[in-house]
Amino acid sequence: MVDRATDPQRLKLPRYLRFAISVLIIGHLMAVFLPPFAFQTRGPRGVSPSIMWLLSPVRRYAEFAYLDRGYAFFAPDPGPSHLVRIDPKMDADESPSPRVFPNLDDQWPRLLYHRYFMVSEFLSTAYEPSLPDDAERLIGDELTAEEIKLWRQSRERYDRLIASISHHYEAQSGVPVNVSRIEHRLPDFVGYAERQQSLTDPDLYVVLPDETIDVEAVVAPMQTDNVDRALGRGPELIPLLPATSGDKL
Amino acid sequence: MSNRVTTRDATVLDFVRHAVDLWDQFWFTPRTVETLAGLRIFTGAMLLYSHVVLASDLSAFLGPDALIDNATSKALQDGSYAPATAVWSSLWFIDSSSGLWLHHGFTIGVTLAFTIGLLTRITGVLAVIAQWMLLHRLFGALFGLDQIVTYSAMYLAITPCGAVWSVDAWWRNRQTSPDENRSRWKRFLFPDDIESTSATIGTRLLQIHLCVIYLFGGLAKSRGQMWWDGTALWYAVSNYEYQSFDLTFLSPYPVLFTGLTHVTLLWEIFYVALVWPKITRWFAVGLAVAVHGGIATFLGMATFGLMMIAANAIFLSPVWIRKWRLQNQDASHPVKVKRPKVR
Numbered sequence: 054m055v056d057r058a059t060d061p062q063r064l065k066l067p068r069y070l071r072f073a074i075s076v077l078i079i080g081h082l083m084a085v086f087l088p089p090f091a092f093q094t095r096g097p098r099g100v101s102p103s104i105m106w107l108l109s110p111v112r113r114y115a116e117f118a119y120l121d122r123g124y125a126f127f128a129p130d131p132g133p134s135h136l137v138r139i140d141p142k143m144d145a146d147e148s149p150s151p152r153v154f155p156n157l158d159d160q161w162p163r164l165l166y167h168r169y170f171m172v173s174e175f176l177s178t179a180y181e182p183s184l185p186d187d188a189e190r191l192i193g194d195e196l197t198a199e200e201i202k203l204w205r206q207s208r209e210r211y212d213r214l215i216a217s218i219s220h221h222y223e224a225q226s227g228v229p230v231n232v233s234r235i236e237h238r239l240p241d242f243v244g245y246a247e248r249q250q251s252l253t254d255p256d257l258y259v260v261l262p263d264e265t266i267d268v269e270a271v272v273a274p275m276q277t278d279n280v281d282r283a284l285g286r287g288p289e290l291i292p293l294l295p296a297t298s299g300d301k302l
Numbered sequence: 303m304s305n306r307v308t309t310r311d312a313t314v315l316d317f318v319r320h321a322v323d324l325w326d327q328f329w330f331t332p333r334t335v336e337t338l339a340g341l342r343i344f345t346g347a348m349l350l351y352s353h354v355v356l357a358s359d360l361s362a363f364l365g366p367d368a369l370i371d372n373a374t375s376k377a378l379q380d381g382s383y384a385p386a387t388a389v390w391s392s393l394w395f396i397d398s399s400s401g402l403w404l405h406h407g408f409t410i411g412v413t414l415a416f417t418i419g420l421l422t423r424i425t426g427v428l429a430v431i432a433q434w435m436l437l438h439r440l441f442g443a444l445f446g447l448d449q450i451v452t453y454s455a456m457y458l459a460i461t462p463c464g465a466v467w468s469v470d471a472w473w474r475n476r477q478t479s480p481d482e483n484r485s486r487w488k489r490f491l492f493p494d495d496i497e498s499t500s501a502t503i504g505t506r507l508l509q510i511h512l513c514v515i516y517l518f519g520g521l522a523k524s525r526g527q528m529w530w531d532g533t534a535l536w537y538a539v540s541n542y543e544y545q546s547f548d549l550t551f552l553s554p555y556p557v558l559f560t561g562l563t564h565v566t567l568l569w570e571i572f573y574v575a576l577v578w579p580k581i582t583r584w585f586a587v588g589l590a591v592a593v594h595g596g597i598a599t600f601l602g603m604a605t606f607g608l609m610m611i612a613a614n615a616i617f618l619s620p621v622w623i624r625k626w627r628l629q630n631q632d633a634s635h636p637v638k639v640k641r642p643k644v645r
Contacts, residue, residue, distance in 0.1 A: 089518035113388035124518045129526030134543035164355045168443045175442035210383035217374040224367040242536045246553040252542040
């Protein structure tokens with residue numbers, strides 16, 4: 054019996070070409086497999102060094118070809134949704150009419166609505182509390198200057214997103230706006246079965262505050278996270294896996 | 303002693319040869335393109351739909367006044383706030399409305415051509431490049447659909463997926479007789495309807511990529527509490543922003559929704575093991591149709607759900623489709639097709 058693979062009539066390509074293509078295939082498969090692997094190996098001290106080492110030869114290719122994804126759909130657990138509210142800054146005698154996105158009444162078809170939804174989730178993921186102006190005075194063993202720099206960068210990134218969204222609505226309406234984040238919480242199924250609480254019950258919508266963080270209070274508990282930040286490996290700072298937005302369904 | 307060494311060397315050599323044979327068989331045994339051609343039409347249509355929907359609100363996502371404007375989009379990748387990535391988009395540099403429409407019109411044009419199989423070899427590559435430009439610009443507004451439709455288009459672009467059910471095939475059949483020797487570039491541009499090695503490579507890459515997506519999708523879920531206690535499905539369907547059909551009537555039936563949660567988790571993790579053996583392939587793909595059909599119907603993501611189902615069709619053998627196709631063609635009217643021996 055002749056094996057199909059060894060049948061020269063079946064294999065059209067010469068051996069040297071099969072070898073060259075095999076090398077390319079292996080490189081591509083590394084770029085497919087290693088980014089989600091790296092995503093899962095993230096821990097308090099960042100991504101596994103061995104995975105990052107393996108990934109390094111194909112990392113830029115994976116980034117450009119959009120292979121650097123985590124595929125963490127509805128994971129690790131399904132969570133609440135996040136919305137964006139746009140409040141026009143009106144005079145006291147005018148009644149402002151806030152807009153919220155995503156909104157099925159404004160965005161149709163569903164795919165367009167979903168794009169707005171992803172922007173609102175992305176903004177929520179990008180949120181970073183601001184640091185007090187004098188945070189640098191706490192630089193020491195528990196908090197390095199690099200950590201503070203990266204923290205401020207993350208906050209600047211969030212501020213820039215807020216400014217961009219504000220500009221979009223201001224360009225449309227000609228009126229200055231205020232942008233805020235809303236969390237739409239999920240009812241527990243036991244409570245839902247007992248009370249039949251509407252999914253759009255106003256109690257389930259919570260305006261998320263924009264806070265200035267008390268660094269002294271959080272330095273100790275934030276230690277491990279700060280190591281990530283210092284090394285540029287926090288969830289929002291990993292360039293290889295730039296956003297969870299790509300993994301939202 | 304030396305005999306033993308020789309025997310051992312021969313065994314190792316046999317093992318290596320066998321492994322190389324298996325590798326060659328897996329990657330380089332030519333196959334016909336019917337499955338890929340069908341996927342080309344579906345992927346192209348989905349990509350086209352996505353581009354047209356974007357066009358309906360273009361200024362909200364592209365340009366200097368977008369929700370995430372050009373400069374901000376670029377800054378998210380160029381090292382301003384985190385280490386720079388290799389991501390680059392031509393759309394970062396287009397501020398004028400006419401320029402954006404020209405760019406997007408080009409994207410729609412090449413995607414349409416790819417869908418109908420017009421100069422597929424060229425338009426496939428252009429459609430993928432245009433899609434990359436959009437993806438890198440739309441950072442922050444993307445989701446699962448963008449991933450699977452891009453990967454599908456990427457792999458199709460390296461195959462002769464325009465060899466059947468395409469304008470290219472129509473043109474080729476019109477211009478040439480089956481026995482005519484055509485020049486190399488004509489055979490590249492208007493590929494014959496025959497078995498092809500690149501069709502196998504593209505097919506295998508998409509098959510493996512799907513396995514990677516499911517494996518890590520499942521592993522990511524396995525780190526959550528709700529996927530183990532079975533409540534994840536409830537919290538997914540009770541998410542008002544996602545739902546397109548209200549399934550909250552499931553709340554009094556925890557046995558049902560926790561059971562579905564467990565099946566989803568286990569199927570996703572073990573898809574990679576179940577989809578390759580023929581005996582379990584239908585089970586793995588059938589569950590994929592059920593899970594993604596559910597997402598398409600109930601969780602407001604018809605595009606994503608349908609595209610995932612279509613991508614799973616990559617595990618359908620082109621041999622079956624070819625037999626069906628040639629039987630139908632024989633029944634209607636003869637066509638000029640170079641018929642390979644179907645195995």
